Amino acid sequence: MRLIIDTDTAGDDAFSILLALKTPGVTLEAITICNGNVDFSQQTENALYTLEVAGYSDKVPVYQGCPLPLLRKEVDATEFFGVDGMSDAHFPKAKQRPESKHAVDAIIDLVMSNPGEIDILAQAPLTNIATAYAKEPRIVKALRHLWIMGGTDNSLGNTTPASEFNFYVDPEAAKMVINAGFRQTLSTWTLTMNSGILPQEALARIEAMNTPLSRFFMTVSQAPFKRTKVRYGSPLSTHPDSLTCACAIDESLILEAADCLVDVETGSELTRAYSSICVPLDEEQAKIDKLWPAGKPNCRVIKKADTDRFAEKLIAVLDT
Amino acid sequence: MRLIIDTDTAGDDAFSILLALKTPGVTLEAITICNGNVDFSQQTENALYTLEVAGYSDKVPVYQGCPLPLLRKEVDATEFFGVDGMSDAHFPKAKQRPESKHAVDAIIDLVMSNPGEIDILAQAPLTNIATAYAKEPRIVKALRHLWIMGGTDNSLGNTTPASEFNFYVDPEAAKMVINAGFRQTLSTWTLTMNSGILPQEALARIEAMNTPLSRFFMTVSQAPFKRTKVRYGSPLSTHPDSLTCACAIDESLILEAADCLVDVETGSELTRAYSSICVPLDEEQAKIDKLWPAGKPNCRVIKKADTDRFAEKLIAVLDT
Amino acid sequence: MRLIIDTDTAGDDAFSILLALKTPGVTLEAITICNGNVDFSQQTENALYTLEVAGYSDKVPVYQGCPLPLLRKEVDATEFFGVDGMSDAHFPKAKQRPESKHAVDAIIDLVMSNPGEIDILAQAPLTNIATAYAKEPRIVKALRHLWIMGGTDNSLGNTTPASEFNFYVDPEAAKMVINAGFRQTLSTWTLTMNSGILPQEALARIEAMNTPLSRFFMTVSQAPFKRTKVRYGSPLSTHPDSLTCACAIDESLILEAADCLVDVETGSELTRAYSSICVPLDEEQAKIDKLWPAGKPNCRVIKKADTDRFAEKLIAVLDT
Amino acid sequence: MRLIIDTDTAGDDAFSILLALKTPGVTLEAITICNGNVDFSQQTENALYTLEVAGYSDKVPVYQGCPLPLLRKEVDATEFFGVDGMSDAHFPKAKQRPESKHAVDAIIDLVMSNPGEIDILAQAPLTNIATAYAKEPRIVKALRHLWIMGGTDNSLGNTTPASEFNFYVDPEAAKMVINAGFRQTLSTWTLTMNSGILPQEALARIEAMNTPLSRFFMTVSQAPFKRTKVRYGSPLSTHPDSLTCACAIDESLILEAADCLVDVETGSELTRAYSSICVPLDEEQAKIDKLWPAGKPNCRVIKKADTDRFAEKLIAVLDT
Numbered sequence A, B, C, D: 001m002r003l004i005i006d007t008d009t010a011g012d013d014a015f016s017i018l019l020a021l022k023t024p025g026v027t028l029e030a031i032t033i034c035n036g037n038v039d040f041s042q043q044t045e046n047a048l049y050t051l052e053v054a055g056y057s058d059k060v061p062v063y064q065g066c067p068l069p070l071l072r073k074e075v076d077a078t079e080f081f082g083v084d085g086m087s088d089a090h091f092p093k094a095k096q097r098p099e100s101k102h103a104v105d106a107i108i109d110l111v112m113s114n115p116g117e118i119d120i121l122a123q124a125p126l127t128n129i130a131t132a133y134a135k136e137p138r139i140v141k142a143l144r145h146l147w148i149m150g151g152t153d154n155s156l157g158n159t160t161p162a163s164e165f166n167f168y169v170d171p172e173a174a175k176m177v178i179n180a181g182f183r184q185t186l187s188t189w190t191l192t193m194n195s196g197i198l199p200q201e202a203l204a205r206i207e208a209m210n211t212p213l214s215r216f217f218m219t220v221s222q223a224p225f226k227r228t229k230v231r232y233g234s235p236l237s238t239h240p241d242s243l244t245c246a247c248a249i250d251e252s253l254i255l256e257a258a259d260c261l262v263d264v265e266t267g268s269e270l271t272r273a274y275s276s277i278c279v280p281l282d283e284e285q286a287k288i289d290k291l292w293p294a295g296k297p298n299c300r301v302i303k304k305a306d307t308d309r310f311a312e313k314l315i316a317v318l319d320t
C-alpha cells in the first residue's frame, strides 16, 4: 500500500504516522501538513520529530500545505493538545526539514503520476485535499482510495453538539471533498467513541513497556488525558487518526460499515459542519417516503471497528 | 394534574390521550388539534373518536388550532399512519363535535386564568403553542410545565437524518417555543427509540386481552407495524407521545434526565429542524473551550425512561 | 374604503393615521398595534394620542397585538424616533384606552365577518398579520387588499445594507405574509426614497401654517430630522407609512407598479430580511434562462408614486 | 503596469484583453482561464484566438486554471454568449497553445517573485484567485492591486435578483477573496449598468470603421445583442470586463468611488452570492446605530465611471 498521510500533526496524528511507518507492506510516500490542531509550523515540526523518533529521518518527505481554512476564521485545539500539540513536551527540533514543494502539488503529482496506486489518509481538516481537487479534479479518478477522519455519525460532536473538529475547522473543504466523487471511507468521531478508545489494560501495558516510542506515546498523551478527564470524567486515550490508519492498512479491522449518503452543512452556524449520514432510499422507496434522502451512496462509513486488534497493532508498533 | 394535550391525532397520539383520560388524578382539560400527521379535520375526528371509544364523549372539549405550519409547506405522515391516521380503519364519526373556540385561545384562556395550574403535553408540531405564545407571551410564566415530544438527542432522525417529524413540520414554531422561556421537558425521538418501544411480550399481552381498547390499539397500530417492518426489519410499536404522557403524569418513569441547552435549526434545508442538545459550559469552562455552547440550560431533556413500567401503565389502560 | 391600520406608532405612522382619519370615504375601522419602532405600550399611547389630537377620541378602537417578533430578539428604532417614538415630545396620556380584545382577533373578526370589504394597511413589522394568518388562514381570501410597507426593491436598505426595518424586525412574519396568497401591494423603502420624501417647499408650508396638526407634525418630526441630517447630509422628511396610506386611499397616486415575485430571506444573518423582488419569467422564458426566478407574480410592487400629490394630501390634512 | 487577466473568455472578456494588449504602458504578463461563462476549453481557445486576432500570438502565455467552482454545481452563460462564448462564430483554432503550468501556480509565481509589481484583473468567477490564496496566502501582501468585476451594488442582479453572474457561479470563492485582505477595487454589475453600456453612436462608429478588430467586436457581440434585446427591450452593448480593465489601466476613468465594507452571502439559496456593500460606521456611529455594519472598509467600490472616455478607448483599440 502506497500512502499519503495528510495531517495536522498533534497527539494521535503522530501515532497514526508511527503506525503507517512501522507496518510492513505500507510505504508512506509523503506526509502533507494541513492547518488544524495547532500552529501550522509547529505541526510540521511535530511530523518531522515523529519521523525522527521513529528512526525514519529523511525517509519520508514532509510537505507543507494550506495554512488557513478556505473561508473560515482559524480555530485550534491547543486547549486539548497543548500549545505545541504534543502536551507541551517541547521536543527538540528534528534534523529533517520540510520540502519546498507545496503539499497540494505533492498530492496532485503523486496521485496523477501513479493512477490507481495511491491511498490518502486525511486526518486533518480537508483544506489540502479540497484545494488539490479544485486545482486538479482528475485526482478523483486517479486516487485509489480516500480515508477520511471527520464528522459525526448521528451522535454528539466533540467541537459543538453538531460537529467534529476536522469538519468544523473547514466545513466548505469537507463538503467539497465528500461530494467530489472519490472512492472514500469515512471514520467518524462516533466511531472513535465506540471503537477508538484504548482499553485501560492496553494503556497500562504501554506505560509499562518503557520503550522510546511508548515513552513518546505517554508524553504526547498527557494533555489529552487531562482534558478528557474534565470532559468525560476519566482520562481517555482517544484515537481518531490512528484507528483510521489501522483500518486503512488492514480492512479486516472494520467490523461493520455501510454505504451511505453523506453531506456537510455549510450554511448555518448552529449546525456548522454537521455531517448528514444515512443509508439513502432507492427509487422505489423514495416514492413512499418523500422526505428521507434518496439516491446513490457516495461514501462508505465505518460503524464499528475491532478495538482489541487496533490496540494490539498500536502496542506492537510502540514496542519496536 | 390539570392537562391540555396538543395533538395531531394519529396512531400513538390516541394512546397518549387514553393514558391521560384513564389515569386517576389527571384531569384532561382540553384537547387541542394542531397540523401535522394527517388531514387536519381527520385529526380532529380521530381525537373525538378516541374520546368516544374511551367512554369520554362530551367530557373533554376538543379545540381546533392552526391548520398550517407557520411558514413551511405542509408535509404529512400518512405513509406511516395511513391516510386517516388510524391505519385506515375508517372509524365511524363520533357524536361529539369540536368547539367553535380556537385552540390558541383555549390554551391562552385556560393557562392565563389558572396560573401555575396547567401542564401542556405538546405531542404535535408546535404551531399552536408558538402562536399562543406570539399572541400572549405571558403564558410562559403562567404555565406550570410544558412537555414536548420532538427533536432528536444526537441520534438519527425519523424524517431526515438530522430531524424528527414534529420539529421538521414546523421548525420555526419549535425554535420559538424552545427559546421562549417555558419550564419545559423534552422527550425526543432518541428517547422513543431507547425507551419507548413496547416489548414483544407486552404487545402479545395486549393482543391477547381482547378488550375494546386493546382491539382499538391493535387496529390503529397496523399501518405503523407495516412501515416499521420495512424500515427497521421488524414491526415496532413506537410510542413517542404516550411515553411522554406517561412521564408527565408520573415523573418517576424518568430514569435519567439532564438540564440542557436546546436550540432548533431554521436556516438550512440539510439540517432543517435539527435540535442542538447539550449540557452547556459554565463561565469558567467557557474560558477554556470557546466553541462548545455556554450559558444556562433552557430545557430538561429525558435521556432514559422506564420502558417496563410504561408498558404496564399502557396495558392497564387498555385493559379497562 | 373600510380600513384597518396595523402600526408600530412612531413618527410617520401617526401621519398615516391622520391621513386615513381625515380622508372622506375612508372609514378607519380599527388601529392595531404591533411590536416595532419603540416600547410596545408607548406605541399604543402614540396611536391613542394621535386620535385625540385629530379630534377622533373614542371613534376608532385601538387593539394591542403581538408584543414581540415571532422568533427574533427585539430591536427598536428609538435612535431614529426618540425613546417615545415622538421625538421625545412626551405628549400627555390620551383619554381613550385600548380595547381588551387582542389585535389578532380584531383583525380576524373584522375581516371574516366582512368578506371582500376590508383593506389592511400594514405599516409595521408583520407579526400581527402573520399571527392572524396562522390562526385563521381564510383571511387571505376574505381580505379585500393588503397594503404592506416594507422591504427594499433592489436598493440599499435602511437597517442593514440588505434590509428595511419592518422586514428586519420580524423576517419570518414577513416571509409568511408575502407568501400567504393575499391580494397585496408592496410599498418599499426604495419607493420611500424615490417618491416619499417631502419636498423642502412643502415642509416650509407645513411649518408656516401653524395649525394644531402642523405643530404636531413638526414636533414629531424633530428626531428624524436630526438623524437623517447625520445619515444623508441634510434633514429629510421621509414618509414610508403615510405614502403607502395615500396610495391605498387613492391608487391614482401610483405612477408605476409591477406584478412581481417577492420572497423574504430568513436563513442568513448577512442578508436577514432581504426582499427578493423581480418580474418572474414565464414558462417559455424559463426554458432559456434557468437561474432567474420563474412562476406567477405574488405581489404588486409600487415603483413610483406621485410625490407632489402626496404632499398636497398631507398638507391638506394638516391644515384642518 | 504589469497585469494578469483572469478570465472566462467570452464576449466582453475578449475586448478587455484587447484593451490591455493595445494600451501603451501595460504589459499583459499572463492570461489565466477560470471556469465560468462557457465550456472551459472553449474559453481557453477564445483567449488564444483573441491574442491571434490582435496580432499577439505567442506574446502572452495562457494558463488554464480551475475547471470547476469550489463547491457548487457548474452553471454557464451560453444562453447569453452562445455555446462557444463568441456568438457561435466558431473561429478557427489559434496556433498558440496553452501552457502546461497551472493558472494557480502562474499567479502565485508571478506575484510572489515580483512583490508590489503585479496587478490582477479578475473578470471571471473567483475560483482561481481563491485557490491561489488558499495555496499561498502571502499573495495578499505581494500583489499590487486586485481589480474585481463582480457583485451588485444595491441594485438588481443579472443572474438572480440578488446576484451577479461571476459571484453567483462561485460564491465561496468570492467570499474568500473579498475577505482575504487584498488591496482591491470592485467593479459591480451596477456600475456596468450605469457606466458600462456603450452609447449607440459609439456602437455605430465601431460598426462603420470596418477594421479586423471592429469586425471581431461586431461578430462576438451578436448573441448578447439578441439576449439584451429580449431582456431590456433594446440591444445593449454591456461591458463589465472591459470597463473594469479600462479603470485599472487609467484610474482617471473612475469618476466616483467609495471605501466600503463588502461581504458575500454563501449560506442561502434565495440570496446566493449577494454582495453586501456599504460604507461602514465608525466606532462612534456604531454606538448609536447598532444594526448597520461597522468596522474598517475592505474594498474600494467604483460608483461611477466615465462612459464616454471608456468608449473612446475601446474605439481606439478596435481601430488599430
Ligand SMILES: [Ca+2]
Residues within 6 Å of the ligand: A007, A008, A009, A010, A013, A123, A124, A241
Ligand atoms: Ca488530526
Ligand SMILES: [Ca+2]
Residues within 6 Å of the ligand: B007, B008, B009, B010, B013, B123, B124, B241
Ligand atoms: Ca403526535
Ligand SMILES: [Ca+2]
Residues within 6 Å of the ligand: C007, C008, C009, C010, C013, C123, C124, C241
Ligand atoms: Ca411604521
Ligand SMILES: [Ca+2]
Residues within 6 Å of the ligand: D007, D008, D009, D010, D013, D123, D124, D241
Ligand atoms: Ca468574464
